[in-house]
Amino acid sequence: QVPLxxxxxxSVQAGGSLTLSCIATGYTFCMGWFRQAPGKKREAISxxxxxxxxxxxxxxxxxxxxxxxxxxxxxxxxQMNSLKPExxxxxxxxxxxxxxxxxxxxxxxxxxxxxxxxxxxxxVTVSS
Numbered sequence: 576q577v578p579l580x581x582x583x584x585x586s587v588q589a590g591g592s593l594t595l596s597c598i599a600t601g602y603t604f605c606m607g608w609f610r611q612a613p614g615k616k617r618e619a620i621s622x623x624x625x626x627x628x629x630x631x632x633x634x635x636x637x638x639x640x641x642x643x644x645x646x647x648x649x650x651x652x653x654q655m656n657s658l659k660p661e662x663x664x665x666x667x668x669x670x671x672x673x674x675x676x677x678x679x680x681x682x683x684x685x686x687x688x689x690x691x692x693x694x695x696x697x698x699v700t701v702s703s
Contacts (some may be wrong), residue, residue: 594595597668599649602608604674619684631683
């Protein structure tokens with residue numbers, strides 16, 4: 576299991592921005608960000624395949640979020656702009672040491688149940 580440490584959550588007004596960061600303290604083939612609102616399924620946001628550093632976004636992002644690698648190895652940042660109140664959720668960093676999670680399920684980053692390693696999550700609250 577790859578330990579993951581997230582940071583950067585907080586409270587922001589609608590239309591505001593936040594940047595989340597995640598550090599994986601071990602080898603991982605893919606990393607990604609997911610979120611889960613109360614009463615809803617955990618959904619993918621964006622992910623990166625480290626083998627070619629190709630980045631994938633779910634359709635609902637519509638250019639508002641940007642995934643990027645940090646300065647240190649296995650560091651992933653998610654810049655979120657134009658946040659909406661309905662995006663209030665717990666945001667989780669995930670890692671997959673095989674790269675299969677993204678390929679064996681639907682969507683650019685696959686489904687959360689296929690990703691094996693998870694951080695503790697960081698809360699993002701967007702007020703109207």
